[in-house]
Amino acid sequence: xxxYCALMACALFVSVQAWAASAETDPRGPVEPLMxxxxxxxVDVQRFQGGELTETQLVDRIAEQFAPLVDQDKMALRVMGxxxxxxxxxxxxxxxxxxxxxxxxxxxxxxxxxxxxxxxxPESATILAPGRAVVEARLEAPRREPLTxxxxxxxxxxxxxxxxxxxxAGINLGISLxxxxxxxxxxxxxxxxxxxxxxxxxxxxx
Amino acid sequence: MYHRSLELTVGVFVLLGALALGFLALEVSGLxxxxxxxxYRVSARFENIAGLTARAKVSAxxxxxxxxxxxxxxxxxxxxxxxxxxxxxxxxxxxxxxxxILTAGLLGEKYIGLSTGGDxxxxxxxxxxxxxxxxxxxxxxxxxxLLNMSAN
Numbered sequence: 001x002x003x004y005c006a007l008m009a010c011a012l013f014v015s016v017q018a019w020a021a022s023a024e025t026d027p028r029g030p031v032e033p034l035m036x037x038x039x040x041x042x043v044d045v046q047r048f049q050g051g052e053l054t055e056t057q058l059v060d061r062i063a064e065q066f067a068p069l070v071d072q073d074k075m076a077l078r079v080m081g082x083x084x085x086x087x088x089x090x091x092x093x094x095x096x097x098x099x100x101x102x103x104x105x106x107x108x109x110x111x112x113x114x115x116x117x118x119x120x121x122p123e124s125a126t127i128l129a130p131g132r133a134v135v136e137a138r139l140e141a142p143r144r145e146p147l148t149x150x151x152x153x154x155x156x157x158x159x160x161x162x163x164x165x166x167x168x169a170g171i172n173l174g175i176s177l178x179x180x181x182x183x184x185x186x187x188x189x190x191x192x193x194x195x196x197x198x199x200x201x202x203x204x205x206x
Numbered sequence: 207m208y209h210r211s212l213e214l215t216v217g218v219f220v221l222l223g224a225l226a227l228g229f230l231a232l233e234v235s236g237l238x239x240x241x242x243x244x245x246y247r248v249s250a251r252f253e254n255i256a257g258l259t260a261r262a263k264v265s266a267x268x269x270x271x272x273x274x275x276x277x278x279x280x281x282x283x284x285x286x287x288x289x290x291x292x293x294x295x296x297x298x299x300x301x302x303x304x305x306x307i308l309t310a311g312l313l314g315e316k317y318i319g320l321s322t323g324g325d326x327x328x329x330x331x332x333x334x335x336x337x338x339x340x341x342x343x344x345x346x347x348x349x350x351x352l353l354n355m356s357a358n
Contacts, residue, residue: 077324078302078337084324092324126283128251128336134283152336165337170253170346172339175304178321 023155027124030133030153030161037065038119045114059108066107071154071162072096078164080191081178087191098198105199117141119149131155244294245272246331250305250318255286256341258307263317264290271296274318287334290318300325306339316341 023029041062048058076096077084084092118140125133132154139147150167165174184194255277264272276289292299302323309316329335 074302074325078304080324082322082324087324128283129334132336134336170340170342172304172306172337174337175306175321175339178304178323 023157023160024130025127027127027133029155030125030135030151031121031123033069033161034135034137034151034163035121037069038121040065055108059104062107063104067100067103069163070103071156071159071164072100074154074162074164075099075174078174079177079181081182083181083185083191083194087195091192091195095195095198098195102199115141125153133161245291246294246297247275248290248292248329248331248333248335250288250290250335250338251280251283252286252288252305252307252338252340254340254343255288255307256316256343258288258316258318258341262315264292264320265317266296266299266320266322271320288318297328298322299329301327301329301333302337303329303335304337304339305335307341309342 044053044058044061044065047053048055053061073096076092076099079099080087080092080095087095120138120140122136125135127133133152135151135153137149137151139149141147147169149169151163152165152167153161154164155161165172167173181194181198184197185191188194188197258274258277260274260277262274263270264274272290272292274288275291278287278289279285280287288305290305299320300323302325304321304323306319306321307316308319
């Protein structure tokens with residue numbers, strides 16, 4: 001009986017490992033959560049335009065859909081850059097919350113200027129290495145040059161594929177935000193000051 | 207006698223001038239021999255390296271921490287992989303370090319700027335930096351500007 005249980009455990013372990021390995025290299029894996037969020041967004045926008053949702057409800061819905069796509073902790077560390085080392089655990093946690101709030105703010109403002117743009121996603125992502133992928137999307141709008149958007153994703157067994165950075169028309173948003181955080185630290189004189197004053201407006205005014 | 211010492215002085219002066227020029231050329235081109243201390247290698251993936259060459263500087267906070275030792279094209283991902291050799295003295299770059307192709311001055315040489323992140327794990331030999339900012343290509347910028355102008 002013990003032998004049988006050990007054999008079962010081994011088989012289970014091997015199959016979980018194999019599944020994780022295939023999930024890390026499946027080129028469709030990184031695209032699926034992005035497609036799902038995009039499709040829900042289009043439905044929500046139609047409901048908003050039809051009067052079923054208020055603007056606040058729509059922003060909340062978008063935040064609900066998009067927030068789980070992003071690895072907030074990793075992104076916050078990335079934006080804090082070298083200052084993350086001197087920051088306390090509380091400051092890092094507070095910044096994660098502040099950054100998420102500024103992202104929701106960005107969704108809301110983006111929504112206000114939504115003019116029927118179409119986000120075209122490819123069928124599969126480019127797997128750079130096991131657990132690392134890039135999805136090359138295009139934002140198309142009438143009478144405008146399409147905008148290339150690259151989503152950089154990483155895979156964690158417990159969380160699945162998560163967006164960790166976005167490059168818009170060649171501009172790396174992670175690096176731009178890191179530079180802006182660095183400027184805020186210089187301006188306020190401390191990491192705590194930069195964390196406290198981190199809002200979308202503060203970032204834009206840099 | 208006087209002529210001979212004058213010729214000798216001029217000869218020495220010319221030789222020193224040539225040596226100084228040679229030293230300057232080596233330093234500016236980055237071909238100067240490096241101190242033989244330990245180093246580790248990482249790669250960085252860029253969409254476009256426009257003008258970056260082997261032996262270009264790798265710097266962090268304005269300090270030269272290494273050199274570009276190789277550049278290759280990956281046909282699978284249609285991207286450029288740049289191999290960087292970083293001095294062992296700089297072992298504290300984090301796993302989420304970013305790399306950007308920068309230009310010294312307006313028309314100066316291209317070099318790579320590293321910016322360390324907040325990940326507690328350090329960058330180690332053989333790692334690949336995927337989070338990068340590619341070089342700005344002037345022709346592409348002008349093209350985008352003209353297209354936007356015509357759209358408006």
